[in-house]
Amino acid sequence: MRSPGIGLPPPRLAARDAAAEAIAGIVQRPGRAVLTMLGTVLGVGAFVAVLGLTATGAGQISHQFTVLEDTTVTVEDNGPANNVAPPGANPAIGFPADADAIADHIDGVAAAGVWWPVTLPDGEDIPVTGSLALSATASQTASLLAASPGAVAAMGLSMVAGSPLSAYENDTAQHVAVIDTTTAAQLGISAARLPSHPAVFVDGVAFTVVGIYRSAQRVVTDGSAMLIPETTALADYGNPQPGIGTQDEAQMVIATRTGAAQAVARQIAAAELPTDPSRLVVTSPPNPQNLQSEVSGDLTGLFLILALISLLIGAVGIANTTLVAVLERTEEIGLRRAVGARPRHIAAQFLAESTALGTLGGLIGTCIGVTIVVMFATAKDWTAVLNPVYTLPAPLIGSAVGLLAGAYPALRAARTSPLAALRHA
Amino acid sequence: MATPVIELRGLGRTYPGPPAVRALRPADLAIDGGDYVAVTGPSGSGKSTLLHLLGLLDTPTEGSYLLDGVDTSELGDRDRSALRGRRIGIVFQSFHLLPYRTAMENVLLAEMYNQTPRGARLRAAAEALGAVGLGHRLDALPTTLSGGECQRVAIARALVNRPSLVLCDEPTGNLDSRNAAALMKLLDELNAAGYTILVITHDAQVAAHAGRTIEISDGVLSERMDAGHA
Numbered sequence: 001m002r003s004p005g006i007g008l009p010p011p012r013l014a015a016r017d018a019a020a021e022a023i024a025g026i027v028q029r030p031g032r033a034v035l036t037m038l039g040t041v042l043g044v045g046a047f048v049a050v051l052g053l054t055a056t057g058a059g060q061i062s063h064q065f066t067v068l069e070d071t072t073v074t075v076e077d078n079g080p081a082n083n084v085a086p087p088g089a090n091p092a093i094g095f096p097a098d099a100d101a102i103a104d105h106i107d108g109v110a111a112a113g114v115w116w117p118v119t120l121p122d123g124e125d126i127p128v129t130g131s132l133a134l135s136a137t138a139s140q141t142a143s144l145l146a147a148s149p150g151a152v153a154a155m156g157l158s159m160v161a162g163s164p165l166s167a168y169e170n171d172t173a174q175h176v177a178v179i180d181t182t183t184a185a186q187l188g189i190s191a192a193r194l195p196s197h198p199a200v201f202v203d204g205v206a207f208t209v210v211g212i213y214r215s216a217q218r219v220v221t222d223g224s225a226m227l228i229p230e231t232t233a234l235a236d237y238g239n240p241q242p243g244i245g246t247q248d249e250a251q252m253v254i255a256t257r258t259g260a261a262q263a264v265a266r267q268i269a270a271a272e273l274p275t276d277p278s279r280l281v282v283t284s285p286p287n288p289q290n291l292q293s294e295v296s297g298d299l300t301g302l303f304l305i306l307a308l309i310s311l312l313i314g315a316v317g318i319a320n321t322t323l324v325a326v327l328e329r330t331e332e333i334g335l336r337r338a339v340g341a342r343p344r345h346i347a348a349q350f351l352a353e354s355t356a357l358g359t360l361g362g363l364i365g366t367c368i369g370v371t372i373v374v375m376f377a378t379a380k381d382w383t384a385v386l387n388p389v390y391t392l393p394a395p396l397i398g399s400a401v402g403l404l405a406g407a408y409p410a411l412r413a414a415r416t417s418p419l420a421a422l423r424h425a
Numbered sequence: 426m427a428t429p430v431i432e433l434r435g436l437g438r439t440y441p442g443p444p445a446v447r448a449l450r451p452a453d454l455a456i457d458g459g460d461y462v463a464v465t466g467p468s469g470s471g472k473s474t475l476l477h478l479l480g481l482l483d484t485p486t487e488g489s490y491l492l493d494g495v496d497t498s499e500l501g502d503r504d505r506s507a508l509r510g511r512r513i514g515i516v517f518q519s520f521h522l523l524p525y526r527t528a529m530e531n532v533l534l535a536e537m538y539n540q541t542p543r544g545a546r547l548r549a550a551a552e553a554l555g556a557v558g559l560g561h562r563l564d565a566l567p568t569t570l571s572g573g574e575c576q577r578v579a580i581a582r583a584l585v586n587r588p589s590l591v592l593c594d595e596p597t598g599n600l601d602s603r604n605a606a607a608l609m610k611l612l613d614e615l616n617a618a619g620y621t622i623l624v625i626t627h628d629a630q631v632a633a634h635a636g637r638t639i640e641i642s643d644g645v646l647s648e649r650m651d652a653g654h655a
Binding site: 006008009010011012013014017021024028331332334335336337338339340341342343345418419422 | 504510525
């Protein structure tokens with residue numbers, strides 16, 4: 001205490017009074033306050049919207065992947081390094097005869113099996129390559145696929161009638177087939193007719209329909225398809241053509257337990273073909289976490305820079321308006337000094353005002369950002385993802401902008417001489 | 426003998442130049458509690474300089490100024506601000522009311538910085554406005570008040586902390602003659618109620634209300650000993 005003799009408490013500005021003065025200062029000039037806040041509103045709104053949209057998009061991507069693709073591993077036969085088959089014939093498929101059983105031994109495999117699209121020999125009356133004209137009571141075009149019992153299981157068929165191809169039918173190379181509902185309907189084969197052993201004809205050869213499926217999780221997810229045992233296909237149509245990109249190579253489809261796809265993918269080639277594992281090309285699902293951060297990184301970087309620029313403009317706007325307010329209100333500053341305010345109280349008042357402006361802008365911006373994310377997600381029929389760790393404190397970004405922007409004007413205000421201020425009027 | 430409210434000991438103010446201006450030459454003056462003093466002089470004579478020094482809005486370049494026996498030239502900003510807020514009430518010629526605040530809020534402003542509890546502040550402000558005859562216009566904005574009423578709000582603001590000294594700077598300068606007369610009557614009443622009042626004016630009629638008249642000319646103070654009531 002420099003002078004204990006004056007017997008008066010030092011002047012003080014209560015936080016409540018400072019807040020009330022700040023709000024009064026804003027409310028007095030609402031139009032100007034709105035314009036001043038605009039930059040902060042845009043900046044904080046962009047910040048919240050960008051982070052929310054990125055999280056929503058990434059959440060959607062990871063959602064899609066976790067549902068199905070994260071449990072799917074495919075292995076393709078790239079063919080032998082040197083073609084050892086006689087001219088005109090395809091080399092033997094790269095998968096061993098007991099490929100399904102080998103895959104089943106790997107921990108994490110739910111079902112696995114070999115399949116390939118069957119191509120009929122040239123010169124036949126085939127309307128579309130890779131597709132076949134089936135003729136029974138009517139004709140219909142469908143893909144003809146050879147599939148082991150394990151492959152049929154891994155495809156995850158939802159049967160409406162009958163049963164998927166069995167091991168017995170495969171071992172004995174029966175002429176049996178499983179077809180989809182669309183093909184069945186076109187050919188007039190209803191589920192009720194299945195016990196009477198209807199047949200479909202491929203290139204004049206009859207296949208007994210043993211099952212009809214409605215939908216599938218893998219491989220035959222869309223389009224019409226007819227599945228026949230792989231042994232039957234080998235016997236009737238020969239080896240499939242190897243080599244990635246021919247569209248006709250033998251493949252293994254593996255349904256894994258959730259989260260096991262990466263581990264299965266690492267083991268499967270060596271397990272199936274220990275002598276030449278590189279002949280088999282394994283495709284595992286992209287790691288959803290990598291994918292998510294990739295998406296986040298690409299989009300967020302650019303938009304966050306834009307948000308930052310908006311915030312900078314917002315800060316300049318608030319600084320400018322507060323400075324103008326300080327110059328406009330020199331008379332008020334002088335008066336406050338005359339009634340006992342210290343320079344720090346003057347500074348605190350203007351800082352409180354700019355901070356309140358920034359906070360208000362931040363709040364409005366956050367609301368707008370959240371609204372954008374929710375509306376976007378609703379329009380896309382997605383789940384809106386907003387991380388509370390980023391969203392809830394977002395208005396504080398506005399506060400910080402306001403506080404920083406108000407620093408210089410507040411200093412100017414505090415330095416205003418009460419004399420000059422009162423002479424001003 | 427009681428301590429004078431104001432005691433000037435060789436108080437002077439020189440504005441640094443170039444050229445340096447001696448706005449107030451070293452002066453001695455004592456004003457006792459309950460005095461009603463008028464300071465008169467032509468424009469540029471140093472009236473405002475004296476007002477600013479007495480109001481602790483400016484610091485002297487020489488001499489000392491004792492307010493209620495406290496030597497203010499020894500004090501730092503904190504104590505000077507405290508004294509300004511609690512012991513001095515200033516009434517300005519141009520009122521200096523905040524245009525967007527009600528009469529009540531304008532008076533409350535003078536209590537904002539002195540750590541008074543809110544309830545006590547509200548009571549004191551209402552009481553001060555009542556004392557100047559505006560008890561019925563607490564929520565009026567200055568824009569809806571007449572010049573005379575605005576000046577009364579300013580007086581209420583100056584009185585709300587029950588200061589030792591009320592400084593009035595040309596209080597009737599912006600008022601018509603009828604309002605000016607009413608205002609001078611109010612100042613007379615306040616003086617009668619015990620307030621120490623110092624009025625700075627160039628209006629002889631205003632000065633005539635005061636018990637003492639101090640003339641200032643070219644920065645030199647001189648008391649007119651033959652002063653009397655009009």
